[in-house]
Amino acid sequence: MVQLKEDSVAAFYAEKSIFITGGTGFLGKVLIEKLLYSCKAVDQIYVLIRKKKDQTPSERIAQLLESELFSRLRKDDPSALKKVVPVVGDLTMPNLGLSAAVQDLIVTKVSIIFHVAATVKFNERMKNALANNVEATREVINLCHRLEKVDAFIHVSTAYSNTDQKVVEERVYPPPAPLSEVYAFVTNNGDDMDIIQNLLNGRPNTYTYTKALAEDIVLKEHGGIPTAIIRPSIVLSVLKEPIPGWLDNWNGPTGLLHASSQGVHCSMLGSGSNVADLIPVDIVTNLMIVVASRCKKSNGLKVYNSCSGTTNPIAYQAFTKMFLDSCISRGWNKVPFPMLLFVKWAFLNRVLKFFLVIVPFFLIDVYLRFFGKPNYMRMITYTKKAEDLMTFFTSHEWQFxxxxxxxxxxMMSPEDRKIFYCDPDEIHWKPYFDDYCVGVFKYLLKRKV
Known part of the structure; x- marks a missing residue:
């Protein structure tokens, strides 16, 4: 039996069961791994899984647990993996699509809920974003109210849910519009993205807009549930545990950085001196775990901005240079001098792209039509779409x-601070971006490094 200090974070989770939405996503995977590894006395972790035609929920969980992310658990404590239990459901359905039997199981056994799931596509249709980010949050809260014993409800939002504020405090702001008006607008005007821009009213995308609406739902409907909202900024690869540099998606700036290293992306609109508020995924998950353990001791709903820009800032230009320098040092760059310049004028951006990217790579593709497989112009097209989604963030700056x-x-003990590190001051950017670069090539591009 593991001996735990009475007031430690790990002791809070002893013999308790957890329900997680979004457990198969980037943040969810790292959260599950850390709970199993550092909260060894946890009982069961129920993970909401959507049914797929080609895989059963058990097969999906088995595949997840076989990934390299869980390698230290397979080595040190393989029996812990049996604590992960898939439950079939769907965020967009009433009662999360859970069967009556599964609902009864969760209501009687679970006391901690982490709501991590969301559609993170910036250009998601508003109807889908509302269903996945707003109505799903309401369903999770309804489930919380039914629990026989509820110790914590953690809702994961985003630091960019309030982009209309230059200084974002740790509180829930009024929603961008009453939810009833949002539904009325979509019903009366349709779901076309050009039309939805009128509804967004200056907000960058449907993701940040609906996450703001979801925060308002949490504020108004959490009632007496011990509740907290975690707002991470731009979530990137693992800082320390379980594997430095690990990541599993191209979200945020990752795709653009790789494109720059290959020479197919050289400039974008924005200011290189703006703070790029980046946060490692393990710092976010550690904060989630610690916050849940303190929820009952907090007065009312609390918001936590999990961001680096206030205490450990780094600018976009410095960040991109460190990543590209790491690529160059390993010989992973496709062009001799890869770069990513931030420019404030759209005309200059177009000129740079035309002469430094489009012309040379068009000629290369012409050559490859005869002697290989042309794909550079396609890469440039994909990169342009990613750039359009990121430009709002590189062109603005916020203080979180x-x-x-x-x-x-x-308030944490020295031991807990070490185990559940969540202080962005601990990030040393140069070695972190070096690991991040290796992670991109190793885990996303499947290269031997």
Missing amino acids: KDGNVRDLIN
């Missing part, structure tokens, strides 16, 4: 207050 995070860290 993190007083609640600071207070939480100060």
Whole structure:
């Protein structure tokens, strides 16, 4: 039997069962691994899984647990993996699509819920974004209210849910519009993205818009449930545990950085001196775990901005240079001098792309039509779409207050601070981006490194 200090974070989870939405996503996977590894006395972790034609839920969970992310658990404590239990459901359905038997199981056994699931596509149709990000949140809260014993409900939002604010405090802001008006607008005007821009009213995309609506749902409907909202900024690869540099998606700036290393992306709109608020995924998940353990001791709903820009800032130009320097040092660059310049004028951006990217790679593709397989112009097209989605963030800057995070860290014991590190001050950017670069090539491009 593991001996735990009475007030430690791990002790809070002893003999308790957890329900997680979004457990098969980037953040969810790292959360599950950390709970199993550092909270060894946890009982069961129920993971919401959507049914797929080609895979059963058990097969999906088995595949997840066989990934390299869980390698230290397979080596040190393989029996812990049996604690992960898939439950079939669907975020967009009433009661999350859970069967009556599974609902009864969760209601009687679970006392902690992490709502991580969301559609993170920036250009998602509004109807889908509302179903996945807003109505699903309401269904999860309804489930929380039914639990026989509820110790914590953690809702994962985004630091960019309030892009209309230059200084974002750790509180829930008024929603961008009453939810009834949003539904009325979509019903009356349709779901076309050009039309939806009128509804967004300056917000960058349906993702950030609906996450703001979801926060308002949490504020109004959590009632007496011990609740907290975690707002991460741009989530990137693992800092320390379980594997430095590990990641499993091309979201955020990752695709653009790789394109730059290959020479098919050289410039974009924005200011290189703006703070790129980046946060490693393990810092976010550790914060989630610690916050849940303190929920009952908090007065009312608390918001935690999991961000680096306030205490450990790094600018876009410095960040991209470190990544590209790492590529160059390993010989992974396709062009001699890869670069990513941030420019403030659209005309200059178009000129740079035309002469430094489009013309040379068009000629290369012409050559490859005869002697290989042309694909560079296709890569440039994909990169342009990713750039369009990121331009709003590189062209603006926000200050995310993190007083609640600071207070939480100060209350942690030295031992818990070491195990559940969640302080962005601990990030050393140069070695971090070096690991991040290796992670891109190793885990996304499947290269031997």
